[in-house]
Amino acid sequence: MTPPRARSAAAPQTTRVRLQSIIKESRNIMRKDAGLNGELDRLPQLAWLLFLRALDEVELDRSIKHSAYRPAVLGKYRWSEWARGDKTGGPLLTFVNDELLPHLKGLRGSGAAGDPRDTVAAIFENVTNRMLSGFLLKDLVAQLDRVDFANADDLHTMAHLYESMLKEMRDAAGDSGEFYTPRPLVRFMTRMVDPRPGETVLDPAMGTGGFLVEAFEHMLAAATTAQRREKVQAGIRGTEKKSMPFLLAQMNFLLHGLDRPKVAQANALANPIVDMRRDGVNVVLTNPPFGGEEERGVLSNFPSGMQTAETVWLFLQAVMARLERQKGSRCAIVVPNSVLFDKGIGARVKAELMTRFNLHTVLRMPNGVFAPYTLIPSNILFFERGQQSEHIWFYEHPLPKGRKNYTKTGPLAYEEFAPCEAWWGGAARQGRVETERAWRVAVADVVAEDYDLDRRNPNRPDDLAHRPPAELIAELIETERDMLALLEQLKHQIRDFAR
Numbered sequence: 332m333t334p335p336r337a338r339s340a341a342a343p344q345t346t347r348v349r350l351q352s353i354i355k356e357s358r359n360i361m362r363k364d365a366g367l368n369g370e371l372d373r374l375p376q377l378a379w380l381l382f383l384r385a386l387d388e389v390e391l392d393r394s395i396k397h398s399a400y401r402p403a404v405l406g407k408y409r410w411s412e413w414a415r416g417d418k419t420g421g422p423l424l425t426f427v428n429d430e431l432l433p434h435l436k437g438l439r440g441s442g443a444a445g446d447p448r449d450t451v452a453a454i455f456e457n458v459t460n461r462m463l464s465g466f467l468l469k470d471l472v473a474q475l476d477r478v479d480f481a482n483a484d485d486l487h488t489m490a491h492l493y494e495s496m497l498k499e500m501r502d503a504a505g506d507s508g509e510f511y512t513p514r515p516l517v518r519f520m521t522r523m524v525d526p527r528p529g530e531t532v533l534d535p536a537m538g539t540g541g542f543l544v545e546a547f548e549h550m551l552a553a554a555t556t557a558q559r560r561e562k563v564q565a566g567i568r569g570t571e572k573k574s575m576p577f578l579l580a581q582m583n584f585l586l587h588g589l590d591r592p593k594v595a596q597a598n599a600l601a602n603p604i605v606d607m608r609r610d611g612v613n614v615v616l617t618n619p620p621f622g623g624e625e626e627r628g629v630l631s632n633f634p635s636g637m638q639t640a641e642t643v644w645l646f647l648q649a650v651m652a653r654l655e656r657q658k659g660s661r662c663a664i665v666v667p668n669s670v671l672f673d674k675g676i677g678a679r680v681k682a683e684l685m686t687r688f689n690l691h692t693v694l695r696m697p698n699g700v701f702a703p704y705t706l707i708p709s710n711i712l713f714f715e716r717g718q719q720s721e722h723i724w725f726y727e728h729p730l731p732k733g734r735k736n737y738t739k740t741g742p743l744a745y746e747e748f749a750p751c752e753a754w755w756g757g758a759a760r761q762g763r764v765e766t767e768r769a770w771r772v773a774v775a776d777v778v779a780e781d782y783d784l785d786r787r788n789p790n791r792p793d794d795l796a797h798r799p800p801a802e803l804i805a806e807l808i809e810t811e812r813d814m815l816a817l818l819e820q821l822k823h824q825i826r827d828f829a830r
Contacts, residue, residue, distance in 0.1 A: 350478065357474045366463035375575055379458045380475055382582045383410045386451070388480045389585055403447035408434050414472040424465035432458060447590070454581050457574065480586060512541055512618045512665065513700060515745035520616055520663040520711060521545045525758060528559040530566055530613035535599035535649060537569035540580030542616040543594075544587050567592040568612060570599040600625060600645050603632045607652035615654060618665035619646035637683075639676045643667065647680050654716055655687055661715040668708050672785035681782040685774065690714040691760065693784060694751070695727045699737030722771040724763060726751055727788045736813060767791060 354377070361373045387410035390402040407413060408431055418426055435455040440446030462468045521542065526532045532546040547567055554560040567589060571577040577596040584592055602610075621643035630638040633648055643666060654660035670677065671693075684690055692713040700709055728751060730736070737743055754769055756762045765771065772786050 353474055353477050357471055360467055360471045360474060361462070364462045364464050364467045366461045372461050375458075375578075376461055376471075377475075378575055378578050378582075379455070380472060381478065382454065382578060384414070384472075384475050384478060385480050385582050385586055386447075387411050390447070403438060403440075403451045404435070410476075414476055418465075419469040420465040422465070423469055424460075424462075427460050427468065432460060447585075450581065450585075454578055458578075512538075513743045514541065514545075515743050515748065516665075516696075516700065516711075517541050517545050517616075518745055519748045519752070520665075521549050522752070523713065523755060524614055524616060524661055524663045526550050526566075526614045526616075528554040528566075529562045531568055532566055532614045532616060533612040533653060534569045534617045535615070535646065535653075536617055536619040537571045537580055537594065538576045538618075540569065540583040540594075542618070543567050543569050543580075543592060544583055544589065546614070546616055547587065547589050547592075564589065564591055565593075567594070569594040570597045572596070572598045598629065600629050600632065600642075600649055604634070604648065604652045607649055608656060610653065611655070611657045611660070612653050613657050613660050615650045615660075615662040615664065617646070617650070617662075619643060621667050621669075637676060637679060641676075643670060644676055644680050647684065651684060651687060657716065659716065661713075663711055663713050666710050666712055668710065668785065670712075670784075671710060672783055674781050674783075678782040681784065682778075684714065685719045685777075685782070687716075688714045689717045689719050690723055691720060692724045692726065693786075695725060695788075697728060697730045697737070698735075699730075700743055719774055721775075722773055723777065723784070724760075724769065724771050725786055725788070726754065726769045727791065729768060735809065765790060 357377060358373060361367050361376065367373050367376060383404075386404060390400075390404065390409075391411075393400045394402060402409075404410075413423075413426060413431065432455060435451055436458075438448040438452040440448035440450075440452075442449070460468075462471070526546050526549060528550050530550070532543065532550075534540075534542045537543055547563060550563040550566065551560060554563050569580070569592065571580060571594070574596060577594075580594065584590075584594075619642060621641070624640035625642055625645060629645070630640065633645060637644075637648060639645065647664070647666075647670075650662055650664060654662060670681075690712060694711040694713070696709045696711070698708055701707075728747070731741075731747065734741065750768070754763060754766065763769065763771075767790050768788070770786075770788060770790055777784060
């Protein structure tokens with residue numbers, strides 16, 4: 332019997348670079364297997380194997396810390412038993428297909444909230460092993476065994492895994508409108524909305540669970556009693572339409588001690604909006620998919636005149652419905668630039684928002700925040716239940732000095748939000764003043780212009796209206812060069828990916 336590998340304070344961190352190296356080698360192994368046809372097969376295979384790897388380490392850690400803890404997976408079904416054992420080739424395949432997966436699907440817990448056996452059974456209900464070579468499967472599990480979760484709290488390893496794969500799956504990212512939110516932005520949005528113990532927090536498009544994990548940790552830090560910590564556990568809610576990120580979200584929750592979130596693999600838009608109003612929450616933190624389309628059956632859940640296939644407008648309506656009956660409810664939501672200037676149905680949704688809620692702040696983000704998925708500039712809308720104030724504040728988040736874009740090697744850092752956080756004015760947003768980066772717009776002017784929120788910064792020294800034409804042309808040329816370089820990089824990645 333192979334002894335379980337205990338955690339060590341000196342265990343090496345699985346850095347993002349090292350993780351990407353492990354995943355790259357894992358993909359090279361899977362390319363050789365005849366049962367896996369492209370990334371749509373490889374990524375789920377990686378996900379469930381990595382989940383079992385993480386589960387084994389987490390359950391070992393909890394068993395050491397809490398003598399009453401009962402692991403979900405025991406005996407020969409533990410990763411540390413079969414993955415590090417002697418089985419390979421046909422015997423390994425037989426064990427995984429005929430014993431391991433049926434056992435995991437058939438786990439039965441106590442039915443109590445947070446029982447890990449019920450969670451594991453739900454995750455593996457539709458999981459299958461697609462690999463045909465037991466020798467390649469052995470190589471793959473040996474590679475994934477190199478991932479170390481000892482420092483998972485600050486590494487968010489699962490999100491990094493998914494992001495690293497999506498960077499090489501340009502079609503998957505762009506077609507679905509899934510732009511996974513950088514951790515610094517998640518943290519800033521959470522801190523400004525400030526969910527409290529006892530409140531319910533929802534992400535209706537949770538992806539790998541980044542917002543919910545951040546909200547959980549934020550609330551847990553303010554929970555001073557066991558009773559309040561229980562309320563924090565019970566207050567996390569989310570939905571995710573796609574099975575792969577849902578599985579990764581479950582792994583993310585598991586590693587962060589979030590034992591019983593009320594989450595489901597479902598389409599958050601699939602219920603009538605009247606039902607959404609009945610199922611209210613206190614806080615919504617989300618980056619919903621945009622650029623996609625929903626089927627006609629989903630559109631019928633929304634009022635006539637407000638029906639559109641564009642997902643971002645449907646999600647905005649769904650979020651408002653979840654918040655409108657809860658006192659003190661509030662939201663931070665990522666939206667593309669088009670939401671600010673869209674008319675038609677877009678204007679009607681914005682009118683509804685500013686009638687039923689107080690849209691108090693629009694944070695305008697620069698290019699590249701979601702690179703390499705998209706270069707489209709994004710914005711964060713902050714609103715709360717209550718009467719619309721007379722002005723809407725805008726804040727333009729600047730790029731670091733000397734930078735023209737965020738990149739893979741120079742991503743957004745949380746420290747960059749310090750000036751905005753200082754300007755914010757705390758929970759009451761008191762003492763805000765206009766600065767080079769902050770300005771306010773009269774709501775009456777927004778309404779008069781058919782709810783156009785695409786407002787430029789009038790205080791910025793390099794405002795386009797005051798810059799020399801030659802300088803603007805030079806900057807456009809430089810931007811085109813940057814875009815060409817990015818396209819060349821994508822071409823090489825796609826060529827390497829297709830090999």
